Amino acid sequence: MTKTCWWYIRLHCLQFAVHKLSDAGNRCRKERTPICTSLLGCCPRCLPWGLGTRTAPVARSSEGPSAVVTKLGRADLDIKTWGTGCVKVENMECENCRIETEKGTSILNSIKSHTIHVQTNGGKIIGLGSLHGNTDIHVTGESSVNIEKLQGTSISISTEDGLLKTKYLYAESSFLSSAAGDILLGSVHGDITIETKTGNITVDSADGCLKASTHQGMIDVYVSQGKNIDLKSQKGSITVKVPASFKAYLQLSGSKVDVSPEIELKEIQSAPKDGHITITGHMNQLNDTDQWIKATTQNGTIHLKSQSWFQSIKLQVP
Numbered sequence: 001m002t003k004t005c006w007w008y009i010r011l012h013c014l015q016f017a018v019h020k021l022s023d024a025g026n027r028c029r030k031e032r033t034p035i036c037t038s039l040l041g042c043c044p045r046c047l048p049w050g051l052g053t054r055t056a057p058v059a060r061s062s063e064g065p066s067a068v069v070t071k072l073g074r075a076d077l078d079i080k081t082w083g084t085g086c087v088k089v090e091n092m093e094c095e096n097c098r099i100e101t102e103k104g105t106s107i108l109n110s111i112k113s114h115t116i117h118v119q120t121n122g123g124k125i126i127g128l129g130s131l132h133g134n135t136d137i138h139v140t141g142e143s144s145v146n147i148e149k150l151q152g153t154s155i156s157i158s159t160e161d162g163l164l165k166t167k168y169l170y171a172e173s174s175f176l177s178s179a180a181g182d183i184l185l186g187s188v189h190g191d192i193t194i195e196t197k198t199g200n201i202t203v204d205s206a207d208g209c210l211k212a213s214t215h216q217g218m219i220d221v222y223v224s225q226g227k228n229i230d231l232k233s234q235k236g237s238i239t240v241k242v243p244a245s246f247k248a249y250l251q252l253s254g255s256k257v258d259v260s261p262e263i264e265l266k267e268i269q270s271a272p273k274d275g276h277i278t279i280t281g282h283m284n285q286l287n288d289t290d291q292w293i294k295a296t297t298q299n300g301t302i303h304l305k306s307q308s309w310f311q312s313i314k315l316q317v318p
Contacts, residue, residue: 077113086123097133108147116152127166144181182217200236218300222307223248229293237300240293241307247285249292253278254302262306 079087080100087099090109097113099106103122110129118125118137125137127147137145137157144162155174157164159181167186174192176183178199185194187205194201194212201212203221211230212219218236223229223246231238238254244262252259257279259265265281272278276298282288295302 090128223293226293227291231293231295233297233300235299236297237303238295238297239303239305240295241305242283242293243308244306246283247288247291248283249280249285249289250283250304251278251280251292251294252302252304253295254297254300256301257304258301259304260306263304
């Protein structure tokens with residue numbers, strides 16, 4: 001018995017059922033002709049609407065049918081695959097983009113859409129170029145998310161055990177979460193909330209309001225121009241890196257607080273209690289608490305370090 005897979009694409013609010021593809025011959029079940037370059041991978045007689053020239057052909061692999069879409073134009077794009085069927089969408093501008101896979105990988109390259117929704121139950125999500133639009137990404141199991149650049153009004157991404165990684169994030173509001181996977185972020189801008197249970201959180205550069213919390217993981221953040229920074233970990237250590245000229249009110253609380261000697265704090269107050277210590281003070285300012293950094297860990301150590309912008313982007317400075 002041959003393996004089969006169903007998938008569909010919806011364009012301009014029209015939904016078309018796709019004929020069954022079989023491993024024996026790659027032929028349209030209706031016309032018994034080879035798969036060609038029409039819209040849904042069926043022969044031209046199966047699609048009399050003449051929309052086939054607006055997408056790339058369906059790609060067939062030994063692991064199951066895949067969808068490859070390019071240059072759709074301003075329309076709704078809705079793709080769903082089963083099994084190991086993969087999806088690749090590139091150079092796309094549309095009203096709404098929705099992609100769902102089971103075990104297949106989704107590759108998105110240079111997408112601009114009002115809304116972008118991607119979901120998988122075991123595959124990878126890879127973003128090349130820029131994803132521009134209000135984005136909602138949800139993955140389960142060990143699925144990972146790795147995106148070059150995200151830009152939109154609101155961004156929401158959640159994973160379970162897989163890695164969540166993005167190099168650039170520009171949004172008014174962002175929410176990123178993972179149960180056990182690490183969250184690795186490059187340069188982030190805007191108000192962002194990050195949550196994990198056991199995964200670690202790393203932010204190479206934060207510009208805006210940042211709230212990050214984890215139960216067992218560690219937090220490592222460089223604050224370039226952040227306004228309000230709130231970092232919490234139950235059992236892990238927290239490392240906060242700031243430029244030497246950074247101005248903020250600081251409240252650092254942990255089993256141990258380590259402040260680098262090159263950082264000078266004013267109006268320092270120390271309050272040890274039951275093996276826990278809380279240090280407050282002002283960095284490069286006095287009597288101003290509008291811009292602040294709060295770092296709290298129950299059982300870990302707080303590290304406050306000075307770091308230059310060149311070091312934050314990992315450049316080698318002579």
